[in-house]
Amino acid sequence: MDSNDLFALPPDAGGSGHLPLLNGLNDEQLAAATLEGGHALILAGAGSGKTRVLTTRIAWLLQTGRATPGGILAVTFTNKAAKEMLTRLSAMLPINVRGMWIGTFHGLCNRMLRAHYKSANLPQTFQILDTQDQLSAIKRLCKQFQVDEEALPPKQLQYFISGCKEEGLRPSDVQARDMAERKKVELYQLYEEQCLREGVVDFGELMLRSYELLRDNLPIRQHYQHRFRHMLVDEFQDTNRLQYLWLKQLAGDMVGGKFQSHSSVIAVGDDDQSIYAFRGARVGNMQDFVREFEVRQQIKLEQNYRSYSNILDSANALISHNSNRLGKNLRPDQGPGEPVRVSE
16 A cells, blocks of 8 residues: 555545544544644543543544644653554554654653754763662762761652752752752752763653753754644643643744644643642643643543443542532443442
8 A cells, every 4th residue: 555545535534423443432532533623632531531532533633634653742651551552553554653753751752862862962872760770870979979868868869859850940940948958959960960971861851851952952843843743642630840841842832922832732631630749740731731722622531431330429429529620520331330338
């Protein structure tokens, strides 16, 4: 098959319900998978088939000629989710998915930095520190500079450095309020210098360095802005401040104090499932996205295919007391199931 044939618009592409890949979707899922242009927030409840919707949307964009494989960026939160999406996609369409930009934030940032290592001021063969490697590097630093580990445990310093990076802050950006914090900032600076000497980056650095690359290098930023016309982000409620800023750099620019985007951004999330504030997740990104991107389209995936109604009714009743939620009510696809038992 000629690659042009694959992405040619089929006769029924103007409608959305005739393509075989859309079969079996419920009305909400179909609406989300076939959204036309612009930005959208898809509020996807637990067990509502959001992975299927995201994958089907990508396949629909490709099959109807609205996008090419190279023009799509899809961000997931785990390698497992990214792998599942690629597997499903290759089963739906006869395309080579290996080259597509579908992966985790850190995976995509790593790919970007490998391509532009010189502009990012990194060695070509830079190594990535996992969480344990990072802690070992911090312990070495503390030993070298005779830091009292009782007064400042290495794990606490690791948490401080990671927290700064998640907020997009270099040592020079951190406002130290007291002597103890000044010491942490000083060690953060020394840690950065050590990483630079050794040609290594931690997970937080992958994101921060990639964000700075886009922010400070106009040709590179414009290259990716023109390339990725369709962006899809899973688990949006788990994004931190830096991840949201990174997405904004890819999506558009501030013009006259107002954000103007160059691509269509579909954010999929569930504010009811936001549990990662302790590691920097910021559920407020969902409201910021709606406001800054002037989102006009919101779709709620409320049909739950995973749980029985007794569980869902209890969960709906409990979470209805949260005052700042965007609001949705999950509907069961199955019977009542076992009664809910409370254990103390």
